[in-house]
Amino acid sequence: MSRISQWVGGLVERIRAWCVRLRAPGRFLCDSCRYDYGDVCKRPERPNATRCPDYKPR
Ligand code: SF4
Known part of the structure; x- marks a missing residue:
């Protein structure tokens, strides 16, 4: 993978994580995540996740 495509991929991931944090109602993503129960x-x-690629809002 070229350095430019790596840089673009990293930028897209940072923007996506920023959007997720804006939409999450609490300080920690887990508090509003659909996977925050049992051993899921x-x-x-x-x-106490503040960044998580698996976050899905309830
Ligand atoms: S998937 Fe991520 S945000 Fe959801 S409960 Fe697990 S660590 Fe927390």
């Missing part, structure tokens, strides 16, 4: 999510960031 095993990510180490849980329950």
Whole structure:
């Protein structure tokens, strides 16, 4: 992958994460995530994720 496409991919991911954080109602994404119950999510960031590629609002 070229450096430009890596840079564009990183920029897109940062913008996407920023949009997710704007839409999340609380400080931590887990508080409003549909995967925040039981053993569904095993990510180490849980329950205080501020960035998460798997975040899905309830
Ligand atoms: S998927 Fe991400 S945001 Fe959702 S509960 Fe797991 S760590 Fe939190």
